[in-house]
Amino acid sequence: MTFIRNRWYVAAWDGEVGAAPLGRKICDENIVLYRKLDGTVVALRDACPHRLLPLSMGIREGDALRCRYHGLKIGADGTPDEMPLRNDPINKKVCVPVYPVTERHRFIWVWIGDAEKADVELVPDLWPCSAEGWTFDGGYTHVKCDYRLFVDNLMDLTHETYVHSTSIGQIELMESPLETRVEGDRVILSRWMPDVEPPPFWRTFLGKEGRVNRWQICEFIEPCSVIIDVGVSPVDAGDTLESHDSGVRGFVIDSMTPETETSCHYFWGMARNFATNDHGVTLRMKDQQNIVFGEDVEVLEAQQRSIAENPDMRLRVFNIDAGGAHARRVIERLMADG
């Protein structure tokens, strides 16, 4: 197994789940998701307990799903509301696993592991996706690679020079020194650039002239998210690496939910605290991210295939891989704990 049990995983964007059932495999488990009439989300094993037809092929009736094969009607609690022959006594032992599910930070999260251990306080803290004064949007991409290859990728910004040479690579700030630190299960890569000229993009949104402090801070949040804090603030505001809310700030949000050992669901987006009502900015950022992340996906899928093709070779860790290596150690330790 390559993923941590007893964790919340992003199963979908909030807008992906509605009245119609959505089937998605999470950590090797087939799950069906849908919203009840009250708007809350249900997550069940995606197989009718009768003859195993996917419930995601079923018919929504009230808060239940009726299997499209023989009509066993499964309620949101995973047990039958009605047997195939409507007058038959209901056998509550005929049921499917129910997955704890919650909605937070624009995502639908499912708990993979022992249901009784689920606690919504344990949802990874992707606060910029839902905080007051911030806006957040993004997209979804299915990727045929182990999610840990994606964590490696995001916990290192060196690759931008080559993978993203035609989009965002070759940025001079890649030259600045980077610090890596581990705080419990968090891994943080930070680059603080004091007293620099702001690049055009940030100057526009900052809305004032003068030199700035600038930062890029990648953080691995177990089990499988990476968020990247980026922005600038005026030098005279006195911001620090620890506290920097005086200017304009954004977060690149990445959550890579394992689908199988060698594939993942990639949820990506951008949160920002500036121009929050400008939908045009939102669309342009989403559009650019789609291109940039497409470049990563091409490389990651080729890397996954090459790992399979060269079983005598192993991944090496250079200094630039420190972030990913720390993140993998956290994952391994937490898998062993589970």
Next chain:
Amino acid sequence: MTFIRNRWYVAAWDGEVGAAPLGRKICDENIVLYRKLDGTVVALRDACPHRLLPLSMGIREGDALRCRYHGLKIGADGTPDEMPLRNDPINKKVCVPVYPVTERHRFIWVWIGDAEKADVELVPDLWPCSAEGWTFDGGYTHVKCDYRLFVDNLMDLTHETYVHSTSIGQIELMESPLETRVEGDRVILSRWMPDVEPPPFWRTFLGKEGRVNRWQICEFIEPCSVIIDVGVSPVDAGDTLESHDSGVRGFVIDSMTPETETSCHYFWGMARNFATNDHGVTLRMKDQQNIVFGEDVEVLEAQQRSIAENPDMRLRVFNIDAGGAHARRVIERLMADG
């Protein structure tokens, strides 16, 4: 193994096999079928005994097949008529298995098992497909599911409500009581509806007014066929469940020959004893069956995939599954015997 040995299996419709060789895998064996000049059918292992090129790629010469690689000419008895070098002495030890084959009820049947046990008297009795006063036609569909899932499906009419909701489902007669009985290796599900109003379809073909007795009788015929006897006759004719030939009668014919453990050849059709010369009725019935069975195929292939995806779950048996469960017990018993 999931199928019974020492049985006749439908390999093809009569019209599918002609002078040109047809390759088809039956019960995990690659077989080539063709008609001799006298019209009788030959079934051989579909691999040249020389270098294993499929004989179905070969060239028909008289009653023999000449391999398209080196020209070994294999006669209808599976032994060479001519070696690749025409003057070489013929080595009769270089041969392929010959499958007993017979043509009956509009189908070509091959015997899977020990050839010496083959007996044409053992061909499943699909009599309505060939009886005097009856007409029969249908089609072929390749289905990626274990043939036993298809037997389950056909030995239960409950699924019509949901699987066929847009075609033949929701019929009120689904509410009538159903009786299941096992007679040796036969499994019979019957529904006798005495003294009812005939539905429009049957009234038209019965050709007279008045109340009728109506029936639906599903029968599993091992190793892998299900036939469904349907029809109506005038109440005053005094027909019974056991004998009901005073009105109009049809048989839905289904034979699901295993191809592999997880795929089968589905031969389906409709036999009837009314309007036997009306080709338009034949075509419309075939057309409707094609739509209805397409709905089954979609569900069955999804079920097969879901079984593979959810190895921790198992098929459950409700009352409505009694027919299929009995049929599976017959299959298991006969597999153990073989």
Next chain:
Amino acid sequence: MTFIRNRWYVAAWDGEVGAAPLGRKICDENIVLYRKLDGTVVALRDACPHRLLPLSMGIREGDALRCRYHGLKIGADGTPDEMPLRNDPINKKVCVPVYPVTERHRFIWVWIGDAEKADVELVPDLWPCSAEGWTFDGGYTHVKCDYRLFVDNLMDLTHETYVHSTSIGQIELMESPLETRVEGDRVILSRWMPDVEPPPFWRTFLGKEGRVNRWQICEFIEPCSVIIDVGVSPVDAGDTLESHDSGVRGFVIDSMTPETETSCHYFWGMARNFATNDHGVTLRMKDQQNIVFGEDVEVLEAQQRSIAENPDMRLRVFNIDAGGAHARRVIERLMADG
């Protein structure tokens, strides 16, 4: 394993390898090929020693390949010229296997086995491909079969009658007696036709009237090549099977490099010592070979599939298969030696 180690294998046509890296799997090893600025060819394992991205996706810089993921720059000796962070000390232990490579007879050859045993004197002697007074051209086809099935095919000319019935088959000379002999690791099939009428093709190029001696000599050259010497010379020139350069002569060249156990790279062509400056003849011969070999490929891929589908059957050896059988014995003996 199905192939001989410590041998040179054709990896590509000379013209396939240029400045841009070419990825190709040879004997189950992923290899990247490219030309240095001095025109010589480099062959490396096609996986960056850092994170395994194929180097064939990389960027050519001078005589090195820079990985497109993190920019590790690998020189032609397989070791780094530059680390991802340019100022990091170069770690020469981070390296990829380098394959001995040489260019001869219009092909790029790589050595599969222990690099220290590589010796260019061991390159198979396909002399007509590069000799003075000869011209040679051909093509490449990827084939989904064990390369030994292709050797079988080429070491027997009987198959032409059936496989090539619409192109070159049915030639009367197929009737002439064929001699097989083994000389060490060479297997030779020869057919000498003294004092015959030349067919139109050869008469045209011979350029004179009168009866000729004609020959067809297939030779298996381990590990995986077959060359076929064909031609005619005037009877009064006194040519023999051993020495026959007084007329017009050509060689069909075939080299089948294993890709995996069940697929190979087929390099084919025609060398000739007549009309060597007539490019039109070259093109027509290439065009015809492409059609003829396409017929072989169809049969060989079907044969490979049939071998997998009929595990209870085995390939048989008839007299016509003597050439292939001898070649397989050579291969087996040399595999055992390696």
